[in-house]
Amino acid sequence: MGDRDAGFSRRTYLGMVGAASGATLLAEPTLATDEYSEVVDIVEAGADNTGNEPIDEVFQEHAEDDTLIEFPDGTYVVNQLIVYQLSNFAMVGKGDATLVPGDNYEEEQWIAGAETRDLTVRNFTLDTTEDGVSPEIDISAYDGLEFRDIVKRGYQDNGGVAIGLRIIDKDGSGLIQNVRAPDGGESVGLYIESDGPMTVRNCQFEEFCDNGVYASASAAPIRVEGGFFRNNNISQVRLGSPDSVVRDAEMVVDKSVTADDNPVNMRGVRVADGPGPVYVENCDISMTGGQGNGGIVNAFSGGSMVVRDTRINVGEEYTTVGSDGSRTSFGIFVDDATEADPGSRTLENVSITGGGTYRAAILLRRGDNTMDGLCIDQSGEGRNGIILENSSNNTLTDSVIDVSDEEIVLRDSSVRRAGVETSGSCPEPGERLSTSPGEGSGLPGEVGSVAHEQTADGDWHGVGFERTHEAPVVVSKPLSYADETPCHVRLKNVTDDGFDLQHEEWLYLDGDHRPETSHFLTLAAGGHTVDGRPVEAGRVRTDNRFTGFSFDTGFEDRPVVFAQSQTYEGPNPVVTRLRNVTADGAEAMVQEEEGEERGGAHRTETVGYVAVPTGTGTVDGQPFEVGVTSAHEEWRRIDFEQDYEDPKFVAGIQTFHGPNTANLRYRDLSASGVEVHVEEEQSQDEETLHRYERVGYAVFEGA
Incomplete structure (x- = not known):
């Protein structure tokens, strides 16, 4: 995982992870204090900001409706903070405010709340770098949940959930923004099981063993906007509910993780556990190491999927599960729908570059696939373009398939094609297609x-x-x-x-x-x-x-x-x-x-x-x-x-x-x-x- 300097300030750490991800980071936010009846400086209220004494009692004394609790610069020891049934409440770091688990911290509900409304948690560093320390955050709200400008430092040793957030009212909504967890863990990075829509904007999750963003169990649309996701097992982003979308995100798999409780199967986007349609739009996906089923995977439990304006690179050393490294994996893999309605797929202006040995850039095991403007450029021994298995009602138009073996392989399948060329160059991840003159x-x-x-x-x-x-x-x-x-x-x-x-x-x-x-x-x-x-x-x-x-x-x-x-x-x-x-x-x-x-x-x-x-x-x-x-x-x-x-x-x-x-x-x-x-x-x-x-x-x- 690399050395972690406990002397990093929040600003220094944000700057480093921002540079690594290429993401735009924001200046320290402010909150309008006139929205709250009470504004409490937690240090003035008696809390210790030197990292010696727990602040739990002072916090709970002032955690009331219509209250903003501000945390000045410092380190705050926390065993458990509860925000149950609070309305219009915020806890906000002012400057470099660090929360660190105490000797008697509650692992499964370190910072926790339920049945809240208009709840904001903002601008903190969560220091969990001590070995064996793995506190979990678990918050649900009816509406107005904001969890943003958070850096989590330290490996999550347990197999649970590092951060779990949920909207429990279908008419509510929530925002998760600028949350950084680059040190990974045995757990899920961000878990969302929401009845109301939530937006995940400009976040970073790396090296988690059980999904980076795991949101496919939600009933409402989940929107992942921007962000950087690298080397998470199972998936970088996992979606399944109707009208969910991942847009403008960057995903990288260049090595395997060690996952004690999960088999290693590293995908970029996994569409699973719901009917969809799930939209993947304007994303850069690079799969150059490790093993997994594909850059974008429509799993057996996932329904419809739309992929547009997205660039996928598949390297020779990103190989299929069970091949012992001898078969390069897929750019897009659509599995049999054994636990979902098969739905349909639209692939539009999608580029798949790189190459390797055998298999194909795309494998489709369902019908009703509309493909337009594909650009496939795959080199290497026995590398095919598109394989269709037991698949009908397919169209392929205005596309380029430049591969070392067969452009299209039909196995009990059919496809109507027009305007398909067999040579050309395709944009790599990071080379955005211009849609304007x-x-x-x-x-x-x-x-x-x-x-x-x-x-x-x-x-x-x-x-x-x-x-x-x-x-x-x-x-x-x-x-x-x-x-x-x-x-x-x-x-x-x-x-x-x-x-x-x-x-x-x-x-x-x-x-x-x-x-x-x-x-x-x-x-x-x-x-x-x-x-x-x-x-x-x-x-x-x-x-x-x-x-x-x-x-x-x-x-x-x-x-x-x-x-x-x-x-x-x-x-x-x-x-x-x-x-x-x-x-x-x-x-x-x-x-x-x-x-x-x-x-x-x-x-x-x-x-x-x-x-x-x-x-x-x-x-x-x-x-x-x-x-x-x-x-x-x-x-x-x-x-x-x-x-x-x-x-x-x-x-x-x-x-x-x-x-x-x-x-x-x-x-x-x-x-x-x-x-x-x-x-x-x-x-x-x-x-x-x-x-x-x-x-x-x-x-x-x-x-």
Whole structure:
């Protein structure tokens, strides 16, 4: 496992593992203290931060609802911390805060909680480097679980679960972000058995003997976004529930682990234990050592699977189980469905490179396989392209299969093929295929405009995209000013093909609004490069309280962020507000009108955001610009730096200087500029004065 220096600080250790994984690491996060009735400095409350005395009693004394417990720099001895049935509770490290098991620690429930709601654990180093010390974390919540910015140091000696997290309400959700466990263990790295959706973002798990991320037992979708996973036995990432996805992740298997309780069978992604469909998108998978069944395995207990825009490298020394190292394994292996509905598979724009001895790049033991845009380049003795066994209803189109033996082997199988070539080169892991023209200069989305008259408050207007966008984020604001009645754009049903829109007036108004125009920007979720600059689109779940989110993209300076609710979970009108926008992330909330009788409480919505640096450029040969100005209730002129024949204008407030409910409106849009102002609603009073806010905007050529 290598030497472990007990003198590492959390920042030093994060920097090292970040450099190893190539992941973007974030500055130390902050939490909005005004969200909690009590804020407790645990040292001031009497806890020892020198690593000598357990802090359990002090912690339990202050672990209450609506409480934030802050841990200053130091080392804290913990035997057991319980957060049972707490609501709106957070424990957050401030600086380098390290938790270390005490002499009498509870192994199976070191940090544990159940039936919680809105629980945050954030910014700690977990020091389990002492031999034989293997504490487990076990937390479940109804909703609002955040476990993030955590480094686990030390090998997990037991065969249980290092970190176990769960949402127990199907309408709840959870976030696991920037969790690093590079030292591995005999156990599962991260275990998720969740009834509500959870996101695993930018995490690192290495050398665990029983799966790196084991989430296939969940009932709800699990999203693995980014991250680095290396040399975990069984799988790097294991999924099975409907609409689960692993996207933008890097997986490496280059040596075997020693697994006392599990046979060695090391895969990249394993689709198992559920009906799917499971999506594998834009991943880099390198399998060059050890033994296992494949880079992506559709197991006997797994259902449907979709693999897109993914690169797999299989080296000669990554061999099949039971071959004693004499047979190179598969890039993709689909097993017989003995414990699941066979489902279907889509393989689209998948590259498999490398090579070895015998077997094949792909082995399919089920039917209903649609393969398009495959690129297989496998060298070595007896290496085949695709083997199909007892498989029917298959298609293979527009693909390259360059192998040393047979391109396609049919064993009681059939496949319809068209446009299949037998020579070519294929992208390796790390060589991302550009989906936009001009070496990444194009827009991985589209812009447009919508003119709509809201004749009743319950009417929705469908907007279709010109082309399909995968898991898109839509921003459509501000609204024009043909009708002076306060109004804004509300979205719902955002899909790959379009979205629904209404011009939403506030509750104290009649909902009937004259025709207005808004422009929209649509981007596929994830990181992109547009004209040489980074752009990121993503989502965050939030309600009427600010929720922080972090960028996966490394912005040099603070970007402009456009954010808007994508859902209609709560029927009361809302606008989306931001604050604390930095190069590392921001905070978002949805805001109801001030006069709403319940005090503005709103159900959790999914807010989409697009973050882009300021500046001018061209996209697909057309000009665009992103800028910042300031505005308040009076109209403010923005002069564009370039001229536009058909300008598409989006803008949003970046700050929360004025807490009154407000959004932007625009008027007099022309080739050279536009006017904007901050519009307050008047449900509580008629006064509409508003403090200056920072406003970000973008202009695209629509002609």
